[in-house]
Amino acid sequence: DTAVSQTPKYLVTQMGNDKSIKCEQNLGHDTMYWYKQDSKKFLKIMFSYNNKELIINETVPNRFSPKSPDKAHLNLHINSLELGDSAVYFCASSRGFLGNQPQHFGDGTRLSIL
Amino acid sequence: AQKITQTQPGMFVQEKEAVTLDCTYDTSDQSYGLFWYKQPSSGEMIFLIYQGSYDEQNATEGRYSLNFQKARKSANLVISASQLGDSAMYFCAMREYEGGTSYGKLTFGQGTILTVHP
Numbered sequence: 696d697t698a699v700s701q702t703p704k705y706l707v708t709q710m711g712n713d714k715s716i717k718c719e720q721n722l723g724h725d726t727m728y729w730y731k732q733d734s735k736k737f738l739k740i741m742f743s744y745n746n747k748e749l750i751i752n753e754t755v756p757n758r759f760s761p762k763s764p765d766k767a768h769l770n771l772h773i774n775s776l777e778l779g780d781s782a783v784y785f786c787a788s789s790r791g792f793l794g795n796q797p798q799h800f801g802d803g804t805r806l807s808i809l
Numbered sequence: 810a811q812k813i814t815q816t817q818p819g820m821f822v823q824e825k826e827a828v829t830l831d832c833t834y835d836t837s838d839q840s841y842g843l844f845w846y847k848q849p850s851s852g853e854m855i856f857l858i859y860q861g862s863y864d865e866q867n868a869t870e871g872r873y874s875l876n877f878q879k880a881r882k883s884a885n886l887v888i889s890a891s892q893l894g895d896s897a898m899y900f901c902a903m904r905e906y907e908g909g910t911s912y913g914k915l916t917f918g919q920g921t922i923l924t925v926h927p
Contacts, residue, residue, distance in 0.1 A: 738915075751914050791913070798915060800846075
């Protein structure tokens with residue numbers, strides 16, 4: 696019954712590797728997001744897709760590439776991982792990007808770079 | 810400039826008492842929304858309450874209410890009858906609607922850690 700699910704929950708890897716985080720929502724929402732929460736708990740938007748189209752791309756390094764194969768999925772691929780990429784990555788979704796619709800978050804993926 | 814400011818890094822409250830978590834915001838938009846989220850130690854983000862800039866009444870959801878003072882640009886969260894399970898990090902966030910470029914993104918404050926004592 697999980698509304699927004701992310702896999703994996705934990706990801707431990709070495710610098711220089713490439714990794715992906717998957718996100719799926721079963722709420723029928725049109726808009727999906729990726730947020731990064733740093734070690735100080737600060738949350739910042741990275742990307743947003745609406746109906747599979749990219750609508751927000753904050754100043755994120757090119758090593759991060761989101762992919763939305765359909766409205767229910769938004770995956771995040773990260774190339775050449777760096778120490779500074781260590782963080783918790785949250786996927787979220789909402790019914791459109793206007794109005795009072797709250798964003799529903801997944802449980803987060805804790806990425807640790809060794 | 811910081812768009813969302815939460816000036817209380819940590820707050821303590823006795824069980825069953827009420828507590829107010831402060832949030833001030835900065836926007837030139839007339840149309841915007843303010844959200845509060847709870848993040849327990851387990852890490853998930855839980856939506857609590859929403860206030861629209863045009864809403865005349867303060868939002869309420871169970872034990873949560875929002876003290877919205879538009880002229881002061883503040884949207885404080887009030888938790889009544891605190892419970893031990895309320896111990897968590899609380900985030901205030903804003904969604905701006907005008908300008909056409911925000912596309913629904915939430916801008917978050919730094920968070921406030923609330924500890925409820927028995």
